[in-house]
Amino acid sequence: MSLFNPDKLYVEFRDGVTSTGPINLRRHTLTYSDITADLFLTIGLKFSRDKITFMRDEVLGKWTKHGGSYVYNVYVDLDIDGQFTQTVAAKRNDIYRRELPFAIQAIRYGDRRLFHSYPTLNNSSIIVHFQSIFPPLNKVENWGTFANQF
Template identity: 40%
Template sequence: MNQINPKKLHVQWENNARLHIPPNTRKYTLIHSDDTGDLYLYIGSSFAFKHLHPMRDEVLAEWKRVKQTLILFLYVYVGNKNSGKETNEQRKQAFQKKLPLALEAIRHGDQQLFQAYPFLDFSPILVHFTSEYPDLNVTEDYGSPYLYK
């Protein structure tokens, strides 16, 4: 894949936690700057809500245990009925196009986790697109983290 420019990825750890946050309580907030193209990845035991933008262009992600499997869940907000279905569809398509880069940023930014727990590279990735339109309020499979090295 290798779309990520490491100089444009800025990783910030909650309380400098690094590997002290177990995978099943680890959360990611990924924000991008339209002006500079920089990506800001916040890693911690909670989402970095204070950094969210009113446009809701961020990607939120977390590891969840489902039975015996850790799954990387991503959440993206595509819109509500006030913004109209066409806008919701356009935002979903834009997110779908940029999600490989977002997943690569998470995989690259938290590479120490994947080195410490190599089995996570083979965990499923599920992305939930949030919309008030039922046909756009869906969850899609995005493979596994090893695809985004």
């Protein structure tokens, strides 16, 4: 992925979701083609499991309400429920950490009308869940806000 190119992003809105709402229950599924370098963002009320390939390099995101404000939660699966060794999971962790800023930028750009309709979302915390069965890799981190990412 490396650099985000808006021309390589394809966005699909599923039933129950428009470019401006709702925020609650909104789910993002971002997948990537290693062959074409295209990004595919599906926005719906559920994660788009049908878009997830055997490579399992997707980035999932969802909004949750915390107190009076929204938090954006990002989920990446490092070892696919133990299908990979810790060495492979650590390599996937390195790749996700390198590429995740561009993935977040792609999600923000692909859903820009929502952010335009609700500018306070730019100040929402981004909480990244690195999911792994290996304790050193299984982490939850605050990655700042959309406003300070770009």
